Amino acid sequence: MKRLILFDVDGTLVWGGPAKDAFTHALVEVYGTTGPVNLVSFAGRTDPQIARELLRKAGLDDARIDEGLPRLWTLYPRELERRLPAKPVTVLAGVRDLLAALEDREDVAMGLVTGNIREGARLKLGSAGLAAAAFPAGGFGCDRESRNHLPAVAVGRAERVWGMRFPPESVVVVGDTPLDVECGRHFGARTFAVATGHFSAAELAAAGADHVATDLTCTRDVVDVLMA
Numbered sequence: 240m241k242r243l244i245l246f247d248v249d250g251t252l253v254w255g256g257p258a259k260d261a262f263t264h265a266l267v268e269v270y271g272t273t274g275p276v277n278l279v280s281f282a283g284r285t286d287p288q289i290a291r292e293l294l295r296k297a298g299l300d301d302a303r304i305d306e307g308l309p310r311l312w313t314l315y316p317r318e319l320e321r322r323l324p325a326k327p328v329t330v331l332a333g334v335r336d337l338l339a340a341l342e343d344r345e346d347v348a349m350g351l352v353t354g355n356i357r358e359g360a361r362l363k364l365g366s367a368g369l370a371a372a373a374f375p376a377g378g379f380g381c382d383r384e385s386r387n388h389l390p391a392v393a394v395g396r397a398e399r400v401w402g403m404r405f406p407p408e409s410v411v412v413v414g415d416t417p418l419d420v421e422c423g424r425h426f427g428a429r430t431f432a433v434a435t436g437h438f439s440a441a442e443l444a445a446a447g448a449d450h451v452a453t454d455l456t457c458t459r460d461v462v463d464v465l466m467a
């Protein structure tokens with residue numbers, strides 16, 4: 240059975256970078272406020288969800304928030320692109336070897352499930368030398384505000400790209416937060432959680448992940464689990 244492996248971006252493939260600065264800069268440009276950025280968790284959430292929560296806490300209503308979103312999604316990637324050269328994202332340990340091992344396999348299809356808007360994901364991966372083209376199918380924060388709906392979006396695209404069905408049991412969602420685990424379970428996929436973000440292996444196991452690894456450095460072991 241061909242496997243569709245759907246990777247999260249931040250904390251899973253890469254870390255660091257100027258996204259938070261770019262995001263808050265764009266929020267101020269569009270709405271005149273960032274909202275309480277230190278009181279709202281960004282981990283595992285979609286960009287629209289983060290923006291909405293920040294702005295609601297700043298007292299804006301949903302109509303005003305929705306009105307500004309198209310401009311926010313124009314300005315934010317522009318700011319991100321401008322800031323990335325000075326503060327590039329870093330590829331996490333083991334990721335390049337893992338992707339190289341998977342790319343060679345006929346029985347693997349790869350995609351993304353990330354809360355990033357599509358252009359944000361493309362810019363972050365590109366700055367680290369990971370081509371977005373390596374992940375032909377994706378579910379992004381610009382597709383749905385709730386992450387739980389993103390695996391189905393990615394799988395729908397994958398089915399069009401590869402011209403075949405990917406039933407839930409053929410799909411593995413790889414991510415670094417309990418919300419990654421939740422969205423994978425919501426779709427019925429297997430979940431592989433990696434403790435290279437803000438959550439420990441114990442927290443990810445408690446969230447119900449089918450598999451947990453401290454990082455992605457043991458390429459052969461990780462591939463064996465993904466293909467199990």
Ligand SMILES: [Mg+2]
Pocket residue numbers: 247248249250251282283414415416436
């Ligand atoms: Mg993440």
